Every structure is written in structure tokens, then in C-alpha cells.
Amino acid sequence: MGQGPTITTIAQRAGVSIASVSRVLNGLPTRQETERKVLAAAEELGYVRNAVARSLKSRRTHQVAFAMADVGNPAYLAMLREIQPVLKAAGYRLVLHSTDAVVADEIEVLHSLGERYVDGLIMVPLRVTEAHLAMLASARAPVVIIGSVPEGTPVDNVRADSRTGVRLALDHLHALGRRRIGLVNGPLDTVPGAARGAAYREALGALGLPYDEELVEIGDFYRAEGGRAVATLLDRVPDLDALMCANDLIALGALDVLRAAGRRVPRDVAVVGMDDTDLAAASWPSLSSVSLGSAERGRAAAELLLDRLRHGEREPRLVTVPPHLVVRASTGRAGAEEPRGDAP
Amino acid sequence: MGQGPTITTIAQRAGVSIASVSRVLNGLPTRQETERKVLAAAEELGYVRNAVARSLKSRRTHQVAFAMADVGNPAYLAMLREIQPVLKAAGYRLVLHSTDAVVADEIEVLHSLGERYVDGLIMVPLRVTEAHLAMLASARAPVVIIGSVPEGTPVDNVRADSRTGVRLALDHLHALGRRRIGLVNGPLDTVPGAARGAAYREALGALGLPYDEELVEIGDFYRAEGGRAVATLLDRVPDLDALMCANDLIALGALDVLRAAGRRVPRDVAVVGMDDTDLAAASWPSLSSVSLGSAERGRAAAELLLDRLRHGEREPRLVTVPPHLVVRASTGRAGAEEPRGDAP
DNA sequence: TTGTATGCGTTATCAC
DNA sequence: GTGATAACGCATACAA
Numbered sequence: 258m259g260q261g262p263t264i265t266t267i268a269q270r271a272g273v274s275i276a277s278v279s280r281v282l283n284g285l286p287t288r289q290e291t292e293r294k295v296l297a298a299a300e301e302l303g304y305v306r307n308a309v310a311r312s313l314k315s316r317r318t319h320q321v322a323f324a325m326a327d328v329g330n331p332a333y334l335a336m337l338r339e340i341q342p343v344l345k346a347a348g349y350r351l352v353l354h355s356t357d358a359v360v361a362d363e364i365e366v367l368h369s370l371g372e373r374y375v376d377g378l379i380m381v382p383l384r385v386t387e388a389h390l391a392m393l394a395s396a397r398a399p400v401v402i403i404g405s406v407p408e409g410t411p412v413d414n415v416r417a418d419s420r421t422g423v424r425l426a427l428d429h430l431h432a433l434g435r436r437r438i439g440l441v442n443g444p445l446d447t448v449p450g451a452a453r454g455a456a457y458r459e460a461l462g463a464l465g466l467p468y469d470e471e472l473v474e475i476g477d478f479y480r481a482e483g484g485r486a487v488a489t490l491l492d493r494v495p496d497l498d499a500l501m502c503a504n505d506l507i508a509l510g511a512l513d514v515l516r517a518a519g520r521r522v523p524r525d526v527a528v529v530g531m532d533d534t535d536l537a538a539a540s541w542p543s544l545s546s547v548s549l550g551s552a553e554r555g556r557a558a559a560e561l562l563l564d565r566l567r568h569g570e571r572e573p574r575l576v577t578v579p580p581h582l583v584v585r586a587s588t589g590r591a592g593a594e595e596p597r598g599d600a601p
Numbered sequence: 602m603g604q605g606p607t608i609t610t611i612a613q614r615a616g617v618s619i620a621s622v623s624r625v626l627n628g629l630p631t632r633q634e635t636e637r638k639v640l641a642a643a644e645e646l647g648y649v650r651n652a653v654a655r656s657l658k659s660r661r662t663h664q665v666a667f668a669m670a671d672v673g674n675p676a677y678l679a680m681l682r683e684i685q686p687v688l689k690a691a692g693y694r695l696v697l698h699s700t701d702a703v704v705a706d707e708i709e710v711l712h713s714l715g716e717r718y719v720d721g722l723i724m725v726p727l728r729v730t731e732a733h734l735a736m737l738a739s740a741r742a743p744v745v746i747i748g749s750v751p752e753g754t755p756v757d758n759v760r761a762d763s764r765t766g767v768r769l770a771l772d773h774l775h776a777l778g779r780r781r782i783g784l785v786n787g788p789l790d791t792v793p794g795a796a797r798g799a800a801y802r803e804a805l806g807a808l809g810l811p812y813d814e815e816l817v818e819i820g821d822f823y824r825a826e827g828g829r830a831v832a833t834l835l836d837r838v839p840d841l842d843a844l845m846c847a848n849d850l851i852a853l854g855a856l857d858v859l860r861a862a863g864r865r866v867p868r869d870v871a872v873v874g875m876d877d878t879d880l881a882a883a884s885w886p887s888l889s890s891v892s893l894g895s896a897e898r899g900r901a902a903a904e905l906l907l908d909r910l911r912h913g914e915r916e917p918r919l920v921t922v923p924p925h926l927v928v929r930a931s932t933g934r935a936g937a938e939e940p941r942g943d944a945p
Numbered sequence: 946t947t948g949t950a951t952g953c954g955t956t957a958t959c960a961c
Numbered sequence: 962g963t964g965a966t967a968a969c970g971c972a973t974a975c976a977a
Contacts, residue, residue, distance in 0.1 A: 261715060261717070261741055263969095263970055263971085264970070264971065264972095265970080273947080273948085274947065274948045274949075275948090275970090275971080275972095276947070276948060276949075276950095276972085276973080277946085277947060277948075278971095279971065279972055279973080280946090280947085280972090280973095282971095283972080286946075287946070287947085288946060288947085291946080291947080303715070303739070304715075305712065305713075305715025305716055305741070306716060306970090306971080307716060307717050307969090307970050307971070308716035308717060308718040309653060309656045309657045309662065309717055309718060309969085309970080309971095310657050310953090310969070310970035310971045310972090311970080311971060311972085312653045312953095312971095313653045313654055313657050313952095313953050313954070313955095313969090313970080313971075314952080314953055314970080314971050314972050314973090315953090315971085315972080316953075318653065320696070320718075328681055328682055328685060329678070329682050334672065334673070334678065337672055337697075338672055338673050341697065341699050342699070345699070350696050350698075350718070351696065351697045351698075352664070352694050352695065352696050352697075353681075353685065353695045353696075353697050354694075354695075355685050355686070355689070368649065369649075371605060371647070371648075371649025371650075372649055372650060372651060372652035373605070373651050373652060373653055374652040374653060374664075374694070395647070397605055397649070509883060535880065536879065536880065536883045539853060539880045539883045539884045540883045540884065540885065541884065541885020541886070542885075607953095607954055607955090608954070608955070609954080617963080617964085618963065618964045618965070619954090619955085619964090619965095620956090620957085620963070620964060620965075620966090621962085621963060621964075623955065623956060623957085624956095624962090624963085626955095627956080630962075631962065631963085632962060632963085635962080635963080650954090650955085651953090651954050651955070653953085653954080653955095654953070654954030654955045654956090654969090655954080655955055655956080656955095656969095657953090657954080657955075657969050657970065657971095658954080658955045658956050658957085658968080658969050659956075659969090
């Protein structure tokens with residue numbers, strides 16, 4: 258774990274100048290003999306290029322940051338799984354930032370772009386505040402936002418279409434004959450929370466169903482709190498016959514609570530989740546879920562960023578990924594699920 | 602997205618030397634007046650310290666790498682979730698490497714330590730080859746290995762105790778009266794595969810049960826292939842009454858296949874997974890699983906690395922995290938699980 | 946083709 | 962306390 262050889266070390270060993278060493282190492286034209294000596298010396302010394310010095314000179318770090326609220330959330334994880342190989346293939350390392358949904362942390366990540374330790378950033382902000390927009394306007398490196406930013410913001414933008422997504426779910430529930438469809442949402446001041454809340458209201462309207470405040474309950478985006486929200490909702494609206502949950506974790510919480518309350522799924526209450534994570538397929542009953550294309554969004558974001566890094570300035574782009582509904586047992590397609598356990 | 606101000610820019614603006622700027626920025630003693638001018642100029646210009654130049658000078662990047670086979674694997678994810686905040690709190694960024702279980706990629710990661718873009722590395726190798734050991738012996742930065750390395754390898758080492766873990770599971774199954782206990786394992790040339798295979802054999806011996814080759818089937822560590830392995834095993838050993846699976850994904854595959862085969866879980870076949878991931882709690886029947894302490898191992902690894910980064914050279918340390926068994930419905934504690942769905 | 950010298954942005958060591 | 966100036970390791974314009 259010593260100091261490690263530099264091009265100076267090699268130059269001495271090979272009896273040439275550091276310039277020649279650098280040239281050989283970069284494949285620039287050199288005499289055979291020089292090349293041989295340099296490569297031999299480099300090999301003997303176990304030379305490895307210093308990425309930091311190289312970055313300082315070249316002004317490129319070959320690193321890209323990915324910032325999201327929480328690595329534990331399967332939706333972000335799905336993005337990460339797509340982003341990582343795309344960047345790796347292009348020769349970029351991935352720096353991971355977990356902001357714990359703290360706005361100040363997100364701002365700090367944007368600010369830190371000024372430190373130039375990455376060439377670009379992919380961010381999934383939970384909220385987009387004025388502070389975000391101000392930082393984005395003066396960002397010191399290319400940024401791709403997964404989420405929605407106002408038109409004119411100078412960043413590439415990848416959006417889900419949760420409006421259509423919620424619509425798909427509600428159409429499905431309506432077609433199954435459900436009329437008292439509750440919404441279990443996350444905080445309304447988050448991007449997904451606001452979008453899903455508005456979409457729910459709109460989709461009800463399109464179906465000719467009344468919007469009833471009582472049917473909406475707000476918690477956060479996690480299983481335990483989601484379950485609590487469902488419990489509250491069940492107390493208030495006993496004749497509920499379906500639940501639209503703002504993500505799969507909330508939906509799992511809903512299954513917990515419905516079971517505890519003796520409500521059968523889907524016979525008494527049909528449940529739809531959102532994000533179509535791995536958990537949806539593993540749960541019982543398996544969970545119908547609206548896929549918002551997390552993986553596709555991740556890939557699109559990575560590709561937009563790489564394009565920007567390769568081609569420099571250009572007009573900001575907007576990519577919208579279409580959603581689709583994955584129907585499983587929790588909305589009760591007959592025969593969709595066989596019994597798997599033999600618990601009483 | 603322009604060039605961005607440097608200390609030189611600030612020095613000009615404030616009418617002082619770059620040395621003074623640097624001093625102020627680093628909190629070294631300066632005259633009030635100088636400090637004021639410098640800070641004012643820095644503020645106006647929106648100065649942010651260049652991390653690359655700083656790293657070149659200081660020989661510290663404040664970055665740490667975490668390398669594992671696959672971000673999608675919940676066990677690695679559990680480690681990541683613990684490692685990330687520990688590093689963040691200590692002022693380190695996290696660089697993520699996904700090696701797809703390719704040995705050459707792991708070696709490459711070790712090699713790349715020579716580039717000095719990180720101060721240290723936490724790695725979860727799937728196999729530990731001679732090449733690994735050679736690279737570890739000459740690693741250019743502190744390394745913590747999660748897994749097992751031979752004594753004398755100059756790295757900190759965090760181990761799970763899968764031997765005890767498998768023993769816990771088999772004791773449990775034995776206590777439930779199961780005697781034909783199959784093993785569904787991953788490749789034997791991987792660290793976990795080899796360890797779990799040996800532990801299974803040993804635990805059977807301790808219970809006075811014969812080791813029967815027919816009861817062992819090898820696949821990989823994923824759900825689909827795990828299911829296929831189980832199918833093969835069921836064909837070969839129809840009177841099987843329990844399955845020890847080398848991880849939760851395999852166990853989920855087992856549940857799939859058992860259901861399709863009309864075997865009830867746990868009545869006909871009890872199933873135990875390993876790693877105790879989120880999926881275990883979400884599945885149906887919920888999955889009994891041996892926790893090997895992924896989260897604890899992640900945290901221990903991060904803390905070992907930080908300690909090493911802070912205190913420099915010292916004797917390599919070994920930390921072993923004890924396992925525990927989480928009993929759920931798939932091993933049929935009566936009443937452990939209520940019916941949650943109403944599928945036929 | 947090769948070597949010398951300069952700069953990338955900081956920090957740190959000197960004299961003053 | 963402050964200002965020149967020298968590294969850190971590499972790439973490159975320019976001179977030889």
C-alpha cells in the first residue's frame with residue numbers, strides 16, 4: 258500500500274522523459290524502442306494511471322451521480338439497476354446519493370456539482386421547490402431529472418405518466434364493478450403524491466363517479482404508515498370495495514390491515530398497487546400494480562445524460578414513459594392465483 | 602455551466618493572494634478584514650471548492666467503493682442500505698460497482714484501486730480466487746472483504762456464519778419432525794454455495810440424519826433457476842418433506858414450484874430460505890428464513906473501513922456476525938399466519 | 946520522434 | 962498575517 262509509481266518513476270526506469278511515457282501510455286506515435294522500454298518499465302512497476310490527476314487535467318471525472326430518496330425503495334432500485342450497466346458500458350463510474358427525502362440534502366447534491374467530482378447527475382427529486390429550480394438553472398454539470406420540472410428548466414427530463422397509470426387502474430376496478438374506490442396516497446407536496454392525487458380525481462370524473470374526500474387518505478409511502486392510513490379509511494368508509502394505493506409498499510400495508518380486519522381480497526376489497534415492484538409478485542394475494550416503467554425511466558435518463566456528455570450543449574429533452582397495468586390476484590381475475598399455502 | 606470560479610478568481614476580486622484565499626477557506630488564522638473580503642468575493646462568485654484538485658493535493662478523495670455482484674439481490678441491497686449512511690455521516694461518497702458475478706470484473710475493481718479514485722473499498726466477492734488474493738496482497742488502498750478470506754490475507758474481513766445458520770434451520774425442521782430435508786443450493790464454487798453445502802452436511806450429521814446426495818440439487822441463486830432445481834429434486838425424491846434453500850430467491854422459486862405441483866406448504870413440504878430479505882415477509886406463505894445479518898455485516902464493514910481510514914495501518918481484523926432464524930408460516934408454526942386472500 | 950516547460954486548482958512551505 | 966512559489970500526477974504546446 259505504498260506510494261505507487263508515477264510517470265516520473267517510469268521515466269527514470271526507462272531512461273526517457275515523462276512526456277514520452279505519457280505519449281506511450283496514450284497511444285501517441287513513438288519509436289518502437291521507446292515504447293518497448295516504457296511498457297516494460299510500467300509493467301515491472303505495476304503502474305496504474307492516477308485518475309485524480311488525469312481528471313484535474315482533462316476536466317472529466319468519468320463519474321456520474323445518481324441521487325434518490327432511498328435505496329431501499331424498489332422503484333428507485335429498479336432505476337438503479339438499469340442506470341448502472343448503461344453507465345458502466347460507457348466507462349462511467351456511479352456515485353450514489355441517498356437523500357432520505359430531505360430537500361436540503363437534494364439541494365446540497367445539486368450544489369456539490371460545483372465540486373466537479375462528477376461529470377453529470379441523474380436525480381429523482383421528491384419535491385421540486387424554488388430552490389431546486391434555482392440550482393438547476395445554474396447547475397455546473399448536466400443534470401437529468403426523473404420526475405417533472407416546469408417547461409423551460411434547462412435540464413433533460415424523464416417523466417412517468419401517473420395520470421394515465423391511475424386511469425388504467427381505475428378503469429380496471431370500475432370494469433370489475435367496484436364503485437367505492439379509495440385512494441391511499443403519500444404526501445401531497447411530493448411530486449408523485451400530487452400527481453397521483455390529481456389523477457385519481459380526474460379518472461373518477463371520466464368514469465362518471467363522484468369525487469368524495471372521505472375516500473382519500475394521506476400517509477407516507479411506506480408499508481407501516483400506509484397500513485395505518487388504510488385502517489383509518491376503513492373505519493370512515495366501511496363500504497369501501499376497492500383501494501388504489503400510491504405505491505406497492507402502501508398496498509402491502511393495505512393487505513396487512515385488510516387481513517387483520519377480516520376483509521377478503523379481492524372479494525370484499527380489491528387492491529391495486531403502483532410501481533410494479535418485485536414485492537408485488539411475491540406477495541399474497543399477488544398484487545395487481547400499475548407499472549410506471551421505473552426501469553425504462555432509469556435507462557432513458559442514463560442515455561439522455563450520456564448523450565449530453567458526449568455532445569455537449571443542446572436543447573433540453575423530455576421523455577415520457579407510458580405506464581401499463583399488471584393484473585394479478587388482488588383484483589381478482591378468477592383463476593389468476595391458485596392457493597399456495599395450507600394455513601387454515 | 603461555465604468554467605466556474607477558482608481561488609485565483611477570488612484572489613483577484615478580493616485583491617489578495619491565492620494563499621490568503623486558501624487560508625480563509627480553510628479556517629486558518631487571518632486578519633478580519635482579509636477574511637471579510639475573501640468571503641464576500643467567494644459568495645458573490647458562487648465559489649465551490651474543486652474536489653479533484655483538492656484530492657490531488659491531499660491524496661484523499663473522500664470516496665469509498667462498494668463492489669458486489671448484483672444490486673438487485675436483496676442481501677447486497679441490505680448491506681448497501683447500512684453502508685451508505687455510515688459513510689455519508691463520515692463525509693464519504695459511495696461509488697457503486699456491480700460485477701455481475703464475473704471474476705474478471707472483481708479483479709478489475711481491485712486493480713482500479715491503483716487509480717486512486719477512492720480511499721478504500723468494501724467488496725463482497727462471490728468467489729475468492731488466487732487472483733483475488735494476489736490483488737489483495739498488493740492492494741493500493743484499504744479493503745474490507747465481506748465473505749471469507751484465508752488467514753493472513755492483509756484485509757479486514759466480515760463473515761457470516763452460515764454454518765451455524767444452516768444448523769439453526771435444520772434443527773428447527775428436525776424438531777418439526779421432518780426427516781427428508783432437501784438442499785437447494787447455488788454453485789459450489791462460490792463462497793456461499795460451498796459454505797452452505799458443507800454446513801448442510803455437517804448439520805445433518807449432528808442430527809443423526811444420513812447425508813443423501815439425492816437430496817441435494819444445485820442451481821443458481823435466482824428464483825427461476827431455483828424453481829427448476831426444486832422441480833428436479835421433487836421428481837427424484839417424491840417423499841421429500843422439507844427444503845433448505847440457499848437463499849430467499851431460491852425459496853420463492855420453491856414455493857412457486859411446490860404450488861404448481863400441488864404440494865402444500867408447510868403441511869407437505871416445509872420451506873426455509875436464507876438471508877431474511879423483505880421478500881420473505883411479503884411472500885405467501887410468509888417465508889421462514891435464516892438471517893445471516895446482511896445489514897449488520899454491511900455496517901460492520903463500513904465501520905472497519907472508516908476506522909482503517911482514520912487510523913492507518915493496523916492488524917487486519919475479523920468480525921463474525923451471528924445468524925438467527927426467523928420463523929414464519931412456511932415452516933408451519935400453527936397460527937403463525939392467518940389467511941389473507943380468498944382465492945379458492 | 947523526443948524533451949522541456951507549463952497549467953489544471955489546491956494546499957503548504959517558505960521567507961517577508 | 963501575507964504573498965510568492967513549489968508541489969500533487971498528468972497531458973500537451975512548443976522547441977529541439
